[in-house]
Amino acid sequence: MNGLAVFDLDGTLVDTAPDLIDTTNVVLARRGVPAMKAADLLPHVGLGARAMIDATLLAAGITLPDAEIDACHAEFLSHYGERIAKLSRPFPEMLDALATLEGAGVGLAVCTNKREANAKALLSAFGLLDRFRFVAGADTFAVSKPDPGHLTMTIDNAGGTVDRTVYVGDSRVDVMTARAANVPIVGVTYGYTDVPMTALDPDRLLNRGDDVGAAILELMGCLTV
Structure with missing residues (x-):
C-alpha cells in the first residue's frame, strides 16, 4: 500500500446536507418550530444533529426542555436512518x-x-x-x-x-x-x-x-x- x-x-x-437539513426541519415541525432555510442551517451541519436542532430553535426564539431536545435527537436519528440517501x-x-x-x-x-x-x-x-x-x-x-x-x-x-x-x-x-x-x-x-x-x-x-x-x-x- x-x-x-x-x-x-x-x-x-x-x-449529505439536504437530508440532514430536511430531517431537522421535519422533526422540529412536529413541535411547531418554523423551518430554517438551508443556507442558514448549512454552517451547523458539520457540528452534528444536536447543533442543527439547537440552531433552529435559537433562530425561532423557542426554548424546549432538555428532555424534549433529547426526544428530538432520538427522532432525528430514526427519521434520518430511514431516508439516509434520499437527497x-x-x-x-x-x-x-x-x-x-x-x-x-x-x-x-x-x-x-x-x-x-x-x-x-x-x-x-x-x-x-x-x-x-x-x-x-x-x-x-x-x-x-x-x-x-x-x-x-x-x-x-x-x-x-x-x-x-x-x-x-x-x-x-x-x-x-x-x-x-x-x-x-x-x-x-x-x-x-x-x-x-x-x-x-x-x-x-x-x-x-x-x-x-x-x-x-x-x-x-x-x-x-
Whole structure:
C-alpha cells in the first residue's frame, strides 16, 4: 500500500446536507418550530444533529426542555436512518479522487463524526463501502473528532501509518484533528463548517472541480518514506 488517504464523510465525500437539513426541519415541525432555510442551517451541519436542532430553535426564539431536545435527537436519528440517501449524493470530485488513488495503490479509509452504522449505510447506498479499508464513526472508539485519537486509530485499523497518511476534510473540526494528529490535511471549501476553510490554512486548499486525487498524491510525495 502506497500510503493512506482518510476522508471525512459529510460535506467531504458526500453532500449529505439536504437530508440532514430536511430531517431537522421535519422533526422540529412536529413541535411547531418554523423551518430554517438551508443556507442558514448549512454552517451547523458539520457540528452534528444536536447543533442543527439547537440552531433552529435559537433562530425561532423557542426554548424546549432538555428532555424534549433529547426526544428530538432520538427522532432525528430514526427519521434520518430511514431516508439516509434520499437527497444526498457523492461529490463528483471525490469519486474521481478515489479512482485516482486506487490506481496509485493508495489505501482508503473514512473517519467521520457520523455514527458508524449510518456512515456504512450511506456508503453502501452508493456502492462505495467496499472501497474503504476501514470506516470509523463517532461511536467506533471511545473518542471522536477533534480528539486526534479518532484519526490515529482509524489509520492503525486501516493498516496505515501516521507518517504516510493524508486526511481530507471540510471543517474546522477536521483541521483541528489533523493538526493534533500531525497528519497533513487537504481542505475543501464547499463543505459544512462554522469557520470558512479559507481561514483555516490547510496544507492544500481545494475548490469545486479541483483535482483532489492529485493534491493528495502531491502531499504524499512530500512525506518521509
